[in-house]
Amino acid sequence: MARALPPNDPAGAADAQLRAEIARRTDAERNLADANARLHALLATASDPVVTVTSVGAVIDWNHAAERAFGYTRQEALGRSLTELIVPPSHRERHAAGMARYLAGGEPRILNRRVEMQAQRRSGEIFDVELSVWPVHTAGGLTFSSFVRDISQRKAAAAALAASEAKYRKVVENVNEGILVTAAGRILYANPRALALTGQDEASAMARPFIEFIHPEDRERVLANHLRRMRGEPVENHYQFRVVHRDGSTRWLEISAVQFDWQGAPSTLNFLVDVTQRRQAEEDMRHALQRERELSEMKSRFVAVASHEFRTPLSAILSSVELIEDYGDRLPPAEQREILGLIKTSVLRMNGMIEQVLMTSKLDSGKFVFQPQPTAVPQLLAQVAAEMDQASRQAQRIAIDCQGVDDARLLDAPLVRHILVNLLGNALKYSPEDRPVHCVATGDGTRLHLHVRDQGIGIPADDMPRLFQSFHRGGNVGNVPGTGIGLHVVKQCVDLHQGAIAVESTPGGGTTFRVDLHAPRVA
Incomplete structure (x- = not known):
């Protein structure tokens, strides 16, 4: 049975306080150990490599993700120089200089932020990583912990996307069709061919409403079609309209368009083809056909007129000649002169008609x-x-x-x-x-x-x-x-x-x- 302490016993109070402090510290150590255990478990099972090194670059922690990413087991990595393990030879000198500068009190360039760089696997393969490094000051000295994320696939995908965009941009900028992206009445993108159709530079084209480039007589139709397309309503496609070139000339374009999203906003993608020469050829063909019909009709009318108008003087000439032939020596001089005058008049009439026909031919031929x-x-x-x-x-x-x-x-x-x-x-x-x-x-x-x-x-x-x-x-x-x-x-x-x-x-x-x-x- 414990002996009760006398009241106001200083030694007893100090003993109780000591036991309480021991219990508190024990609990703190136990909590710290639990926290460290949880931290180590978290780092060990992290999906990204986590590496910790001393101030001289010796590895003191190397999780499972690091083993998978770099090809070294934890046992192989511990104690070795991080530079030799994962830093590509071409970057080692710069890496060593950066560490030395920081340890000498210099400004850190990669600490406490994300940076992109290259790392090396055990196989010698160089790949892209995203690195986050932070310094840790402990009683044992300065250490550096790093999260390393393999971004080689992301970089490859970005490079492939950039290459694809460059390829398609090259195609878009060199096709013979004009390509426009329009929204809210403005031109958001225009390839070189589209700019050439109006003679505008890119800055001028994007600074003005696109409707200003349309011929005044066609603006209502083009604008109405654009608004219906933006509302998702049925709209005619593959129609023609005119644009006014910077030099004042008018050109005919054929358009086809679709609605799509451009940089997160509803827009229209427009394909334009210059059909000015085609329309001119069609117009010339219509004129030629019309001229051919007119010539055919004119020939028909000429035959009808000539058969009538030439028959009358020819009949007069023939009958007069027959009279002279049959009765010439018996006709009085006055009647002979009259008959000859009739022949002369008929010939002059026919000659006049022929001159008019020749005159018409010269006029029509542009002579x-x-x-x-x-x-x-x-x-x-x-x-x-x-x-x-x-x-x-x-x-x-x-x-x-x-x-x-x-x-x-x-x-x-x-x-x-x-x-x-x-x-x-x-x-x-x-x-x-x-x-x-x-x-x-x-x-x-x-x-x-x-x-x-x-x-x-x-x-x-x-x-x-x-x-x-x-x-x-x-x-x-x-x-x-x-x-x-x-x-x-x-x-x-x-x-x-x-x-x-x-x-x-x-x-x-x-x-x-x-x-x-x-x-x-x-x-």
Whole structure:
């Protein structure tokens, strides 16, 4: 039985306090041992290599992951120099210099942070690692503990990704298609071909809304399609639109696009092909086909007109020749002269028709060239009237009026002569013999205006659209001779003279042709 201590016994109190301190320290040592055991177990089973070395680089801890990563067992590694075990020969000198600098009080470069470097396996293989090193000061001295993570696969994957990106970037930057990435109305990426389509540099292209590069007439369609595509709605693909090049020219592009994510934001990937030449070729083909159809129709009309218009004078010539052949010696001189005059008139008529056909051929083939010369307009009109008067007495019905054209003007006299002869000839031919034909010439500034007005049969409304086509004749001309070439010649001459022609007509009420030509005064 324990003896009770007397009250206020100093020795007893000190003894109790000593026992309490011993128990506390025992518990602390036990807890520390447990913590160390847990720490060692944690490090031993860690998935990454954990290595601890002394200040001179001798290994004092080497876990199982280190064994697997570097190929040395724990027993083989303990006590050996870490530099010899895992530092590649090419890095050992730099590693030793860094350790020496730190131990001498220098600034640490790799401590307490993650760095990427290379390590070496027992087999000699060099691989990439991520290293975290921290110093530990203990009663036994300074040690360094390191977590080492093998990042060779990650680096290889990153290198493969970079190589793949470089390969695809090379492809994208060298394809013949323009490639654009757009979002929120802006261009996020444009390959060199896409930039070349508008003549912009990369900075300029990305600084402006992409809609500004679209031709104004096509902006609504392009923007509407872009917005529908961004909303995920059905939208037309592979359509064409125009862009305005930096040099002011217009180019046709064909687009196909898909919606996708670009840097975490919804965007559109657009593929662009320059189809300007293709559209031009298609347009040229359409014009060629249209021209071919027009030529075919013109040939058909020519055959129809020639078969009719040439038959009449030829019949007159044939019958006149037969009369002379059968009764020539018995015909009075007056009748002989009349028959010969009929032959001459018929030949002149046929010759005139042939000249008009040849004139049309020359105009259509571009053999006529606009060659303006200083010309007195009143004298030119007087010459035309005189020439027509010699050919036909009907020309006496022409009344010419000149206003404001006293000064010489720069014009192509042969073209103007063809215009007047055909317009005045038609006016005489399709109006009664007792009605005048008026020709008025006026000038203002750089323009010369010629008005030819008659009081003839007029032109039906159905014939107006085809009025200037070759070999087209009005539906109301009846038996009035003609080839349907004259107005086509007039239109071609007016176009060559940089002018315009308009017509006003009422069936049975006459016709007025208004010709406006570029003919500036000569100083």
